[in-house]
Amino acid sequence: MLPNATLVETALHEAAHSVAMLLLGSTITEIRINANGGGHCHGEPVRGLRMPAPYEPRAIGHCASDFIGVVATGKAFSYRTVTDEDFLKHGGRLDLENFYRRADLLGCDSNQTAALLHLAIEAAHGIIDEFAAAIDAVADHLYVHRRFGHDQVVNVIRGTPCADRLLAAQMPARAHRVVSPWVVTRRDGKLVENDERGVVRRIVIRPARLYGA
Numbered sequence: 001m002l003p004n005a006t007l008v009e010t011a012l013h014e015a016a017h018s019v020a021m022l023l024l025g026s027t028i029t030e031i032r033i034n035a036n037g038g039g040h041c042h043g044e045p046v047r048g049l050r051m052p053a054p055y056e057p058r059a060i061g062h063c064a065s066d067f068i069g070v071v072a073t074g075k076a077f078s079y080r081t082v083t084d085e086d087f088l089k090h091g092g093r094l095d096l097e098n099f100y101r102r103a104d105l106l107g108c109d110s111n112q113t114a115a116l117l118h119l120a121i122e123a124a125h126g127i128i129d130e131f132a133a134a135i136d137a138v139a140d141h142l143y144v145h146r147r148f149g150h151d152q153v154v155n156v157i158r159g160t161p162c163a164d165r166l167l168a169a170q171m172p173a174r175a176h177r178v179v180s181p182w183v184v185t186r187r188d189g190k191l192v193e194n195d196e197r198g199v200v201r202r203i204v205i206r207p208a209r210l211y212g213a
Contacts, residue, residue: 007143009073010039013091015138016072017041018153019131020065020124023169024058031138032147041069054106054116063120064127066099067092071124072135081121133160 010033018031018041026043033039045062052059067081070092074081079090087096099120103113128135134157141156142148154170157163 007033007035007037008139009077009091010034010037011139011143012076012135013069013073014039014041015135015142016068016124016128017065018043018138019135019157019166020061020068020127022153022157022166023127023131024061024065025169028150028153030147030149031142031153033142034146051106054103054108054112055119059106060116060119060123063099063102063116064123066095066102067121068124068127069095071121072128075125075128131162131166134162134166 014031014033018028021028021041021043025046029042029044031039031041049058067087070087070090071081073079073090074086080086081090081092084096087093099117100113103116106112106116108116137156137160138153141152145152154167157166160166
């Protein structure tokens with residue numbers, strides 16, 4: 001977050017990162033906020049999993065975890081989180097850098113990067129809507145205690161209505177799972193979104209760097 005961000009915003013930002021990481025089965029090594037408005041959430045991903053394709057749920061989930069901090073504060077404080085400039089304005093510089101670095105590691109071309117960015121932001125909104133109680137609880141705890149680790153995050157979440165769904169991702173057999181009713185696949189060289197019955201919702205191809213080009 002930006003150094004002049006309020007502690008409430010920073011706590012919400014970092015709490016959202018922690019919840020997205022837990023959904024991916026990651027271990028939270030440290031989440032903290034600083035008196036100057038800065039903060040971070042660091043985690044260790046599940047080891048031993050193959051590199052996903054850019055359109056697979058795990059890739060989208062990791063990219064959603066990059067964006068979710070700014071998206072969460074944007075939803076809470078009613079500001080736009082669409083373009084690169086929006087993210088930069090609201091403390092998302094490192095989040096953007098992480099996303100573009102991740103897209104490069106995934107071997108994305110410019111169109112794939114733009115499509116992945118769109119899907120990741122959409123997924124971040126979905127995570128926030130489904131697990132808002134957990135994000136709020138972690139943010140409240142973080143605002144008071146300023147710094148804690150994985151076990152404390154999990155203990156805070158256990159008291160929320162969405163705990164079972166969220167903490168199920170911490171089970172090794174499901175650590176690769178990203179909660180989503182939509183599956184992104186290739187069809188005739190294009191990325192498409194399908195529901196669980198295989199019905200195509202829409203084609204997901206965008207011009208390069210659609211967001212903040």
